[in-house]
Amino acid sequence: MSILLLSGSPSSPSRSTRLLHHVGDRLLERGQQILSVHVRDLPPQALLAADYTDPELRAASQLVAQADAIVIATPIYKAAYSGLLKAFLDILPQDGLNGKLILPLATGGSQSHLLALDYALRPVLASLSPRHILPSVYATDAQVQWNEVQGLLLDAPIQSRLHDGVNLLIDSLAFMRRQTTALAA
Numbered sequence: 001m002s003i004l005l006l007s008g009s010p011s012s013p014s015r016s017t018r019l020l021h022h023v024g025d026r027l028l029e030r031g032q033q034i035l036s037v038h039v040r041d042l043p044p045q046a047l048l049a050a051d052y053t054d055p056e057l058r059a060a061s062q063l064v065a066q067a068d069a070i071v072i073a074t075p076i077y078k079a080a081y082s083g084l085l086k087a088f089l090d091i092l093p094q095d096g097l098n099g100k101l102i103l104p105l106a107t108g109g110s111q112s113h114l115l116a117l118d119y120a121l122r123p124v125l126a127s128l129s130p131r132h133i134l135p136s137v138y139a140t141d142a143q144v145q146w147n148e149v150q151g152l153l154l155d156a157p158i159q160s161r162l163h164d165g166v167n168l169l170i171d172s173l174a175f176m177r178r179q180t181t182a183l184a185a
Contacts, residue, residue, distance in 0.1 A: 002033045002034065002035060002066065002067050002068055002069075003024075003027055003032050003033065003034045003035075003067060003068065003069045003070070003071060003169070003173075004034070004035050004036070004037060004063055004064060004067035004069070004070045004071070005020050005021070005023070005024045005034055005035070005036040005037070005070075005071050005073070006020075006036075006037050006039070006064070006070055006071065006072045006073070006085075006088075007020050007036070007037070007038045007039060007040070007073050007074075008039050008072065008073065008074035008075075008081060008082045008084055008085025008088065009038075009039075009040065009073065009074065009075050009082060009084070010040050010082060010084045011040075011075070012038075012040060013146070014075060014107075015075065015107040015139070015141060015144045015146075016073040016074055016075045016105065016106060016107040017038070017073060018144065018146060018152050019073055019105050019107060019137075019139060019144055019152075019154075019162070020071060020073035020105060022152055022154070022162065023071050023073075023103070023105065023162060023165070023166060024036070024071070026162070026163070026166045027071075027166060027169070027170070030166070030170055032170065032173075035063055035067070037060045037063055037064075039060075039084050039085060039087070039088045040084060042056050042057060042060055042088070043056055043057070047084075047087050047088065047091070048087060050087075050090060050091050052091065057091055060088070061091060061092060061096070064092060064096060064097070065096070067100060068099075068100060068101065068173060068176065069100060069101040069102070069103070069169055069172075069173055070097070070100055070101070070102050070103070071102075071103045071105065071169070072085070072102060072103070072104050072105065072121075072125070073104075073105040073106065073107075074104075074105075074106050074121065075106065075107050075108065076106050076107065076108035076109075076116045076117075076138075079116050079120070080116055080120045081106065081116060081117075081120055081121045086124070089124055089125075089128065092128060094127075094128070094129070095128065095129040096128045096129075097125065097128035097129055097130040098128075098129040098130070098131075099129075099130070099131045100130045100131055101130070101131055101132050101134060101169060101172050101173065101176070102125055102130045102132070102133045102134065103134045103136075103137075103165050103168075103169050104117055104121055104122070104125065104133065104134075104136040104137070105136070105137050105138075105139075105162075105165075106121070106136065106137075106138050106139075107138070107139050107140070107141060107144055108138065108139075108140060108141070109140065109141055117136040117138055118136070121136075122136070131176075132172065134165060134168055134169060134172070135164075135165065135168070137158070137161045137162055137165050139154070139155075139158045142155075143155040143157070143158045144158065
């Protein structure tokens with residue numbers, strides 16, 4: 001079973017993408033197979049025009065289709081997830097997340113934007129038919145710091161929530177495997 005890391009940040013580097021890679025590292029340490037898509041690296045004209053024939057968009061959509069779980073990271077701008085992520089989600093078919101586990105991550109300037117995950121992103125994800133959307137992890141810019149020497153520095157509460165999110169994702173994937181095996185028997 002594979003896990004796709006989906007970065008919706010238009011910036012490079014970004015706090016949300018660093019948070020996403022931190023989760024990816026934790027998943028790798030736990031023996032999970034991961035792949036990555038950075039939406040900002042897709043052809044902008046094809047993305048904005050929803051050109052389903054573009055080979056890079058088709059390849060990225062195929063990675064979504066093949067994944068068992070997706071960890072989605074986005075910055076929060078003006079109380080909403082990134083427009084770049086929205087443009088990508090719009091190219092997915094109506095059931096583009098069918099049967100998948102989703103772990104949403106977001107970063108924003110303050111706690112004031114915490115609910116953007118629940119009132120903006122979660123309904124869009126739910127409309128794409130995922131199996132389950134796990135509890136989101138939101139971190140303020142102050143809770144996610146980058147140091148050129150030490151690397152990513154996370155506040156203890158965020159570290160704990162990410163740890164719990166990774167564990168829940170892995171446990172949920174294991175449950176899915178057991179269900180699939182039981183159905184096949």
